[in-house]
Amino acid sequence: MFFFYHCLAIIKSSVSEGHSEVEKVEGEARVLKPEMETVLSVGRVVGSVYDKQGFLLKLDGKLPTELIYKYGNLSEGACKPGYAAAKMTAIYPKFVKPAPMFLDQNFKKLGKINNYLPPFGVKTQERIIDVILATTKNYGLSPYLDSLSCKRCVIVGNGGVLANKSLGSRINDYDVVVRLNEAPVSGFEKDVGSKTTLRITYPEGAIQKPEHYEKDSLFVFSAFKPLDFKWLRQMVFKEKLHGTEGFWKSVAHYVPRKPEEMRILNPYFIQEAAFQFIGLPLNNGLMGKGNIPTLGTVAITMALHNCDEVAVAGFGYDMNTPHAPLHYYEAVKMSAIKESWTHNISKEKEFLRKLVRAKVITDLTSGI
Structure with missing residues (x-):
């Protein structure tokens, strides 16, 4: 003793x-x-009850005792305020909810992003961001959505698993519908819905044909390199595109959105997803091999901080079905996917499976 x-x-x-x-x-x-x-x-x-990232090793969908008291008596289907963050904190005690969805004019006070270059922060880009934010003027979703006491959000991925699931009406029922890059809606409404609250993208992923944009959705910009902010400034001010050297593919020359319909996604979500949640290499805080999360996981991370309930659809690559469609909107097969230089798909899937297993998020298409 x-x-x-x-x-x-x-x-x-x-x-x-x-x-x-x-x-x-x-x-x-x-x-x-x-x-x-x-x-x-x-x-x-x-041994530890947590894994090396800080998540509980034993995960199930059961509510902890303190959450049963808070949410157990709500009527079925009712929105559960603070549910996603509460469930996330239960399996990952280091989770801290406050993290604004978009940058506003106080972004220089957000310490966690000011020490990193893009994509993990805003270092060296403060001046151009000031200019852009002074013009966009709006930094929330909308007066109506920002006033909701409980928001249900769905992140719609681009995976072929969405095809022929007829989830369109269910997706439309969410308060906030998030879409990614140039994934189309027109012609696929039965499976993917017709509602778009915001579309998150970066220069190379943005819709290139103005007529393919939805009529009323926010254009949400996510930067992966300093050059991206120069592109955004030209889109905001409707300037002629120049200085395209440095993009890895062609980019949009025009975004049919008013400045007040444009937002800058908080880069903290890229940082947190990469280093805290997935465990990708820090690489001195610079973009490098295998340390960038996919935009879908970044969007989920954003939703965990800003939505009360979070669902996903169209996520998950099954490499055991090489002839299955890679995306819901084209004939390219799963076998076409190559090992990514920037992403670590297997580690990312491991993280997303934790969220699904613990029922932090709901996977509508069961692809994760």
Whole structure:
């Protein structure tokens, strides 16, 4: 017993110096550290209950006791305020909800993005962002959506798993419908819905034909390199596109949106998804091999912070079905997908499966 109390004294000493937190449970000293949890007792060490990213190792869809009290009595189908963040915190205690969806004129006070270059932050781009934000003037979804006490959001991916599922009306029922890049809606409404609240994209992913844009949706810009902000400035001010060297494919020359219908996605979501949630290499905070999350996962990360309930549809690549369609809107097969230089699809899928298994998000197409 002397050994145990001696260990406990050492642990408590380290706590007083701010190194960790301790709780005593049934005669054991439990040390909580950022990356692991170790239980010390006489001659016994028990492994962590969290994985190396900080997620619970044992995940299920059951509500923790404190959430049963909060959400258990709500009528079926009722929107559950704060549900996604509460469930996320239950499986990932490091989760902190406040993180604005879009940049506003106070973006320089957001410490976590000011130390990184794009795509993980805004360093070196502060001046051009100031100019853009002064012109767009609006920094929320809409007065109506921003006033809702409970928002249900769905992120619509581009996967072939969406085809022939007839989920269109169900997708339209969500308060916020998020679409990605140039995935079309017209002609596919039965499966993907007709409603678009916002479309997140970057220069190379943006719709190139103005007539293919929805009539009323927000154009949400996500930057992956400093050059992208120069492109956005030209789109906002309706300038003739120039300086296209540095893009890896052709980009849109015109975006049929008024400045007040344009937003800049908070790059913190790229940073958090990459380094905290998925565990991609930091690479000194620079874009490099295998350390960029897909835009779909970035959108889900955004929704966890800003929506009360989060669903996804059209996510998941099944490499065991090479002849299945890669996207819902074209005939390209799954076998066409190549190993990505920028993404780590397997690690990303591992993260998304955690969210689905714990029912933090709802997967409407069961592709994850």
